[in-house]
Amino acid sequence: MSEKKVERVLTGTVVSNNRNKTIAVLIERKVRHPIYKKYIKRSTKVHAHDEKNKCALGDLVRVVEAKPFSKTKHWALLEVVEKSVFVD
Known part of the structure; x- marks a missing residue:
């Protein structure tokens, strides 16, 4: 049986x-504290390949997990x- 692998797609700035x-893309998520039940912001910074150098600072982008570059x-x-x- 061949199962299709699920791609991980994340959105960040x-x-x-x-x-x-x-x-470099900053991905923010909200997690719930297990004891206090308050939502906390957590962030992760990932490096992504931009073949055509079309992204600018502050753009909202969608990235997909890929083979290691x-x-x-x-x-x-x-x-x-x-x-x-x-604006600069």
């Missing part, structure tokens, strides 16, 4: 695009959901 073909880069840019209105 671009916090760095200084390196060539690489972006390097030591720390295991995600690939799927799409830019919303462009930022960030």
